C-alpha cells in the first residue's frame with residue numbers, strides 16, 4: 001500500500017515539475033536577453049542563493065553586492081517564481097518611485113493579492129489610488145493621531161510593567177503592543193478579552209500566509225490565510241453594521257470612514273467607499289503596518305544595546321523631558337512631538353536594518369533605464385539595501401550612527417518609509433508608537449541580550465530570527 005502511495009507521489013511530483021518547467025519556458029521573456037545577469041537553474045532560478053543570503057546577517061545585500069560587482073546596477077535574475085530585473089541607485093529610485101507617467105505599478109505576490117482583495121490600496125493605481133490615499137491618510141495624519149495618544153501611552157506602560165526582572169522576547173512583546181494599538185485605532189477593540197484574542201489569532205494566520213506557496217488547498221498556509229481573512233471580515237461586518245445603525249458610536253478609524261466616506265446601497269459616489277473597499281483597506285493597513293512597526297521597534301532596541309554611546313545620548317533626551325516637566329508626571333503629546341534625537345535614531349534604524357529590503361514594481365509600459373530597455377509586464381525590484389549602504393552617502397555604512405541624519409539628505413538616498421505617491425501613509429503612527437515606547441523603556445530599564453546571534457527571519461519584513469531575547473532590570 002505504502003509503495004503505491006510513494007509511486008503516486010513520484011508521478012505527481014514529476015507532473016508538477018513538468019508543468020512548472022513548461023510554464024518557466026513559456027514565460028521566460030526572450031527580451032530579457034538584453035539585460036546582464038543570470039536566470040540560474042530552470043524552475044528554481046537563483047531562489048536558493050537569494051533565500052540563504054536573505055536570512056544571513058547582512059541580508060540580501062550580499063546577493064545584490066556580488067551581482068552588482070559582476071553586472072552593474074541593473075541585472076536580471078529568476079527568484080521566488082518571478083523573472084525579475086533588480087535595480088539600485090538614486091536614478092532608478094526616482095524613476096520607479098515617482099512612477100512618472102504611471103510607468104510602474106505595485107507588484108504583490110499572488111497570495112498577497114488574493115488575501116488583501118482587489119480593492120486594496122496596494123492593488124489600485126492612478127486616480128483611484130490617489131482618492132483612496134486621501135481617505136485613508138486623514139485619520140493617520142498627525143492631527144488625526146492625537147486622539148489615540150493616551151491609549152498608546154497606556155499600552156506602552158502596561159506592556160513594560162510586565163518586563164521587570166524577566167526574560168523578554170522583544171519581537172513578541174512589540175508585536176502584541178502594536179497589534180493592540182492598531183486594533184483600538186481601527187475598531188476600538190479592547191486591549192484584552194475574547195475579541196482581541198480572535199483578532200490576534202486571525203491576524204497571525206493572515207500574516208504568515210503572505211509568504212506562502214500559492215496553492216489554495218485545505219491545510220496549506222494560503223488556504224488558512226483566506227479562511228482567517230474571511231473570519232476577520234465577519235468581525236468587521238458586524239462592527240460596520242453596529243456603527244451604521246447608530247447602536248455603537250465610536251470615534252475610531254472605522255467610525256470615521258463609515259460616517260464620512262461609506263457608500264449607501266445603490267448610490268454612485270466615487271469619493272465614497274463600499275463595504276468591500278472598507279474591509280480590504282482596513283486589512284491592508286493592518287498588514288502593512290503591523291510587522292513593519294514591530295520589526296522597527298525590535299531592531300531599534302537591539303541597536304541601542306549594541307551602541308551604548310547612542311543609548312546614553314537617547315536616554316539623556318528622555319531624562320531631560322522628565323526633568324523639565326513643570327507639572328504632572330505623564331508623557332504629553334507636546335513632549336512626544338519634540339524628540340529630535342529619537343527621530344534620528346529611528347531613521348538610522350530603518351537605514352541599517354532596511355526592514356523592507358526591496359520595493360517590488362511591475363512595468364505598466366515599456367521604458368528605458370540606464371540604457372536598458374524594460375518591457376511592459378516585467379517585474380522590477382528596487383534594491384533598497386544597497387541604496388542604504390552606499391558608502392558615498394553613508395560612510396562606513398555598517399556603523400550605527402544617528403548623526404548621519406543631522407543634515408537633510410538628498411532625495412532618494414534614504415527610503416525607510418519609501419518616497420513618492422506610495423510613500424508610507426502610516427509613518428507618523430509608526431514614529432509615535434516607537435517614541436512613546438522608547439521613552440518609557442529607557443527611563444525605566446536597562447537590558448542585556450541573552451543571545452548573540454544575528455540571523456534574520458526569511459519573511460518579507462526583516463526581523464531578528466531569535467526574536468531578540470533580553471533580560472530586563474530596573475535602573
Ligand code: HEM
Nearest residue numbers: 285288289292293296359416417418422424425426429430
Ligand atoms: C516603522 C514602520 C513602517 C515602515 C518601515 C514602513 C515602510 C513602508 C514603505 C517603505 C512603504 C513603501 C513601499 C513601496 O514603495 O513599495 C510603505 C507603504 C505603506 N505603508 Fe508603511 N511602514 C511602516 C508602518 C506603517 C504603518 C503603521 C501603517 C498603517 C497603519 C503603514 C501602512 C502602509 C501602507 C498602506 C502602504 C502602501 C501605500 C501605497 O501603496 O500607497 N505602514 N511603508
